[in-house]
Amino acid sequence: xxxxxxxxxxxxxxxxxxxxKRVTLGVQxxxxxxxxxxxxxVMTTLLCDxxxxxxxxxxxxxxxxxxxxxxxVVQAEQALGGDQEQVIVDLAAVPEEVDRVLVAFYVxxxxxxxxTLGRLRSxxxxxxxxxxxxxxxRSEDLAAALxxxxxxxxxxxxxxxxxxxxxxxxxxxxxxxxxxxRDHGLTL
Amino acid sequence: MPLDPxxxxxxxxxxxxxARSARRxxxxxxxxxxxxxxxxxxxxxxxxxxxxxxxxxxAPVNxxxxxATATxxxxxATAVNxxxxxAPANxxxxxAPxxxxxxxxxxxxxxxxxxxxxxxxxxxDLFPDDEPASPPAAAAPAPTPPAPAAAGGxxxxxxxxxxxxxxxxxxxxxxxxxxxxxxxxxxVASGIGAITIDLAVGQTxxxxxxxxxxxxxxxxxxxxxPDPAARPxxxxxxxxxxxxPTRSRRPVLLAGRDRFDRVAIDLRQVRRLxxxxxxxxxxxxxxxxxxxxxxxxxxxxxxxxxxxPLEPIGAAPAAAALAVYQVDGxxxxxxxxxxxxxxxxxxxxxxxxxxxxxxxxTPLQ
Numbered sequence: 001x002x003x004x005x006x007x008x009x010x011x012x013x014x015x016x017x018x019x020x021k022r023v024t025l026g027v028q029x030x031x032x033x034x035x036x037x038x039x040x041x042v043m044t045t046l047l048c049d050x051x052x053x054x055x056x057x058x059x060x061x062x063x064x065x066x067x068x069x070x071x072x073v074v075q076a077e078q079a080l081g082g083d084q085e086q087v088i089v090d091l092a093a094v095p096e097e098v099d100r101v102l103v104a105f106y107v108x109x110x111x112x113x114x115x116t117l118g119r120l121r122s123x124x125x126x127x128x129x130x131x132x133x134x135x136x137x138r139s140e141d142l143a144a145a146l147x148x149x150x151x152x153x154x155x156x157x158x159x160x161x162x163x164x165x166x167x168x169x170x171x172x173x174x175x176x177x178x179x180x181x182r183d184h185g186l187t188l
Numbered sequence: 189m190p191l192d193p194x195x196x197x198x199x200x201x202x203x204x205x206x207a208r209s210a211r212r213x214x215x216x217x218x219x220x221x222x223x224x225x226x227x228x229x230x231x232x233x234x235x236x237x238x239x240x241x242x243x244x245x246x247a248p249v250n251x252x253x254x255x256a257t258a259t260x261x262x263x264x265a266t267a268v269n270x271x272x273x274x275a276p277a278n279x280x281x282x283x284a285p286x287x288x289x290x291x292x293x294x295x296x297x298x299x300x301x302x303x304x305x306x307x308x309x310x311x312x313d314l315f316p317d318d319e320p321a322s323p324p325a326a327a328a329p330a331p332t333p334p335a336p337a338a339a340g341g342x343x344x345x346x347x348x349x350x351x352x353x354x355x356x357x358x359x360x361x362x363x364x365x366x367x368x369x370x371x372x373x374x375x376v377a378s379g380i381g382a383i384t385i386d387l388a389v390g391q392t393x394x395x396x397x398x399x400x401x402x403x404x405x406x407x408x409x410x411x412x413x414p415d416p417a418a419r420p421x422x423x424x425x426x427x428x429x430x431x432x433p434t435r436s437r438r439p440v441l442l443a444g445r446d447r448f449d450r451v452a453i454d455l456r457q458v459r460r461l462x463x464x465x466x467x468x469x470x471x472x473x474x475x476x477x478x479x480x481x482x483x484x485x486x487x488x489x490x491x492x493x494x495x496x497p498l499e500p501i502g503a504a505p506a507a508a509a510l511a512v513y514q515v516d517g518x519x520x521x522x523x524x525x526x527x528x529x530x531x532x533x534x535x536x537x538x539x540x541x542x543x544x545x546x547x548x549x550t551p552l553q
Contacts, residue, residue, distance in 0.1 A: 039409075039438050040456055057358060057376045064379025064458060064517045109381045109489065111442040111452035177380060178489070187358055188380055188490050 004124075004140040007170035011137045013127065014091070014163035022090050022130035023157060023164070024076070025103050026083030029143070030121040037115040040108045043085035044177070045073055046184055050099040053185030059098075060186065061087060070095060081128065081135075088130050089157060091164055100158040102169075102184065106151035106177040117172070118147040125154035127166045139168040149173055151180040353520065358490040364510075365497060370522040373488065378519040379455050381489025385466055385510070387449040389482030389498070397469050398449035398484075400425040400441055401535045401543070402432050403462040422542045424531070424551040425451060434553050453512075453519075455489070461514040465524075467534045468498060469506035472549060479503045484510050486521060500525040508534045 005011065014020050025045070031038035047059035047068050054060060058069050063085075067074040072093035076086040089101055103125055107115050117123070123143040127136045139155060146152070149172030157166050173179040181188040354371045356362060364371065373383075387398035402425065407418035417436035425432045425443035432441035440457045441464065444450055453461060466484055470476065480501040486494040501507040504527030513520045528534035530548035544552040 036438050042456065057374065060376060062379065064455075065375040108454070108456035110438070110454040110456055111382045111384070112444075113438070188376065 002135065002138060004138050005168045006140045007142070007168050010165050010167035011127075012160070012163065012165050013136055013157075014165075017129065017136070020129060020136075020164070021092065022088055023136070023166075024083075024086050024088050024128040024130040025101075025155070025157070026079060026081065026086040026126050026128060027103070027105060027124070027154065028083050028126070029105075029123045031119065032121050034115070034119055036113055037107065037119050040110050040113065040115055041084075042106055042108055042177075043075075043087070044104050044106065045075070045087045046102045046104065046181075046186075047073060047094070047098045048100040048102055048184055049097055051185075052100060052102070052183075054181070055095075055097065057186060057188075060181070060188075072098075073101060081133065083126070100156045102156045103154045104152065104177075104180055105154050106173075106180065109150075109176055115150070116147070117143070117149045117152055120146060123152075123154075125168065127155075127157070137166050137168075139170075142168075142170045145170065146172060150176045153180065356488075356492055356494065358488070359492050361493045361495070363495045363497065364521060364523040365500060365525070370520060371494070372515075373492075373519045373521070375517055377488045377490060377492060378458055378514075378517060382455055383453045383489070383519070384487050385451045385453075385512075386447070386485045386487070387468055387482070388485045389448065393478070393480070393482060394474060395471050396449075397426065397471070398443070398451060399467045399469060399531055400432070400443060400451040401465040401467060401531075401538070401540050402441055403464075403540070403542075404433060404440055404460050405462050407457075407460060422540060423553060424535070424543065429551075429553050458514060458519065459517060461512070461519075463514070464512040465508055465535065465538050465540070466510040466512070467506055467528075467531055468501070468509050469531055469534075469549070476505050477503055480507065486510070494521055496521075496523050498525075501527055505529055506531050506534050508538060511538070 013023065027043045029041060031041065042062055044060060044062040046054040047061075048054050058065070061068055061073050061075050063075065066077075070093060072090045072095065074088050074090075076088060079086040087103070094101065105117070105123070105125075107117060120143040122141050123146070124139050124141060126138040128134065129136055142152065142154065151173040153169040153171040155166060155168045157164055173183075175182075178188050354362075354368055355374060356371050356377065357374045358377055362368065362371065385398070385400075387396065389396055401423075403422045404420060406420045407413065410418045417433040417438075419433075421433045423429075423432065423434060425441050427443055427445045427449055430443045431439035433439065438454070438457070440454055440460045442452045442454070444452075451464075451466065453464070468480065468484070470478075480498040480503070482498050484496040484498070486496070496510050498507075498509060501509065506528045508524045508526045508528065511522045511524055513522070526534070526537065528537060532545050532548040532551075535543060546552050
């Protein structure tokens with residue numbers, strides 16, 4: 001198992017594995033006994049241009065919109081390998097105008113209930129070769145630095161020198177998915 | 189006898205079938221994003237019959253999966269954690285004052301010509317794409333009147349097959365009724381945050397109330413859960429019986445009162461909602477000569493707003509004002525304006541037959 005990547009670190013996926021075609025991005029978390037928090041957590045993926053702006057609301061993939069329009073990014077109906085949620089990225093099918101595939105995580109703003117990510121016991125994102133199921137990258141535990149945040153960018157796949165790299169982000173927001181999406185050009 | 193879709197008789201009256209099929213087509217190499225139906229646990233109360241039933245989604249997550257092997261916590265290599273100020277959008281904020289005429293900020297895809305209103309009842313017609321609700325004559329003006337329907341039989345048939353409900357995306361404002369009796373919220377608007385529905389009325393209306401008559405699917409993420417709240421259910425939420433499912437720790441619907449009576453939908457659980465009927469009602473014993481005025485105000489997480497005027501109801505003790513259906517993850521809103529003698533009568537007129545009533549105004553929870 002590779003050593004966990006800290007925030008800000010990246011890995012050159014296609015340079016290490018030239019034949020890499022599809023990448024599974026998975027999220028693992030532990031909410032302890034807080035089933036309200038557990039049930040309110042959402043993994044989402046934004047297909048962004050070089051300025052980190054999402055192409056459109058249709059390029060936001062989550063449980064209620066299971067794929068991007070061209071289906072290069074598809075949310076798995078059932079996550080495997082210890083992940084709670086997963087998306088599968090078909091690298092060759094990602095549109096040219098998409099420079100970054102951003103993986104984010106947030107607490108849904110449910111009526112009468114407010115939770116923050118600071119209650120999480122652990123939170124990790126990982127990248128897996130979807131064809132061989134071999135783990136390529138695993139982040140450090142991102143929960144350790146969380147407090148009042150209710151949305152978080154976990155990591156991003158991005159184009160680099162004709163290939164793809166993966167970077168661990170860990171950028172937190174206290175304005176929920178609304179603030180996170182606004183930073184990426186979407187009004188939610 | 190084997191069935192061949194290619195040779196099947198065309199059903200232009202079921203336009204939504206073609207639209208859904210086209211939208212859900214997926215290449216063989218990609219995982220199918222359409223939720224597959226999964227067996228439901230035995231329902232507590234059988235839902236009302238419906239000719240077209242939305243698919244029950246599979247569990248999107250696996251809450252029973254153990255977490256990854258714990259590793260010692262390490263401080264972040266780079267201090268990247270700037271806190272953002274709270275987002276301004278708050279679905280629990282009181283809504284703006286009641287209904288104003290629809291402004292020019294409507295964000296709708298252009299509606300195609302609607303088909304003529306059906307004369308059939310609504311009990312077995314829960315998800316019609318091509319049947320606008322029968323609007324009252326005094327309905328509010330539509331912001332974007334549809335183009336006139338094409339003349340001629342064949343053209344009309346094709347137009348009916350192509351007709352789709354108007355859609356409301358993340359921003360905008362619209363008055364529902366008249367030429368726009370129904371609309372569909374986008375997948376993002378139907379899946380993020382919460383949607384609130386407020387009964388916005390003036391003081392002259394007196395102590396009127398809002399009730400949400402609902403049907404919920406079972407919790408697909410916990411199909412074997414012994415928790416009664418995970419089972420399919422049908423009942424009513426009001427300011428006095430706030431949660432749906434009843435006594436749930438994580439309600440799909442939450443009723444209460446802020447400035448006005450309110451029902452909120454937790455969109456993280458939108459797939460559990462089968463349908464919701466918003467009923468307005470006057471207190472027992474109040475003279476029924478006063479006509480209804482005001483509106484139901486639907487507000488999305490992003491701030492898009494749908495107003496449903498109450499004036500078309502006229503004078504009645506109660507009325508079904510708005511129906512909300514969840515169709516494959518998208519919420520469909522339909523103005524109803526159907527007077528009734530009581531909450532019970534309004535619910536039963538829409539086929540909510542599984543609810544047990546203490547009297548005409550009080551469901552057994």
